[in-house]
Amino acid sequence: MKKCAIMTMKGGTGKTTTAVNLAHGLALSGKKVLLIDCDPQRNASITFGNEGKRGLSGLLRTGDVDIMLVRDNLFLIDSGGVDLLEVELLLGKDQDRERRMSKALSNLKGSDYVICDCPPSLSLININVLTFSDEIIIPVSLDYLSKVGVSQTIEMIDKIRQLTSKESINFAILQLF
Ligand SMILES: Nc1ncnc2c1ncn2[C@@H]1O[C@H](COP(=O)(O)OP(=O)(O)OP(=O)(O)O)[C@@H](O)[C@H]1O
Ligand SMILES: [Mg+2]
Numbered sequence: 001m002k003k004c005a006i007m008t009m010k011g012g013t014g015k016t017t018t019a020v021n022l023a024h025g026l027a028l029s030g031k032k033v034l035l036i037d038c039d040p041q042r043n044a045s046i047t048f049g050n051e052g053k054r055g056l057s058g059l060l061r062t063g064d065v066d067i068m069l070v071r072d073n074l075f076l077i078d079s080g081g082v083d084l085l086e087v088e089l090l091l092g093k094d095q096d097r098e099r100r101m102s103k104a105l106s107n108l109k110g111s112d113y114v115i116c117d118c119p120p121s122l123s124l125i126n127i128n129v130l131t132f133s134d135e136i137i138i139p140v141s142l143d144y145l146s147k148v149g150v151s152q153t154i155e156m157i158d159k160i161r162q163l164t165s166k167e168s169i170n171f172a173i174l175q176l177f
Helices: 015-028 043-047 056-062 083-091 097-104 124-132 144-164
Strands: 002-006 033-037 068-071 074-077 113-117 135-140 170-175
Touching (some): 002 015, 002 124, 097 124, 097 144, 124 144
């Protein structure tokens, strides 16, 4: 199972567009794909017209989550919307705060790919996503602050790699527009 996050610290660079199309493309090619909306904006979930009652916020709170089939081979976990922000505040007090998502999904089976659509922030949710993921796609647009967002994301990846003692977290920079 490949675990891939679409992340950069800069907003509006095509993260959700990449996550949704990559997930659907892989599903169309016959792979089993789980798309996890990790952004309180819920743009990936809204794209598929689905908002689960128990999303990522529910998973992190209680371990319970609704996994919805949105296309052939393509499953979706909603973010939980603003509830994810509240969960993030609660997580901040936990000793194991950066590993909660990895632990909650440790028994996940049956997917060839897990794709995480991330918010544009240096947040605890993104730290959890980096701890969980093996590969990161960093979408960049052709403006200076977007380039700064790439540098900030690479710095964060490096910090998480050291913190979690992972041998490597691969990343690729993708220019969409
Ligand atoms: N290849 C493209 N060419 C032109 N516009 C695009 C392209 N891909 C995406 N967009 C548009 O750019 C905008 C931002 O895309 P998207 O929502 O995927 O970014 P994002 O990084 O997820 O944003 P956020 O940081 O708010 O989550 C959207 O309006 C989207 O339709
Ligand atoms: Mg987005």
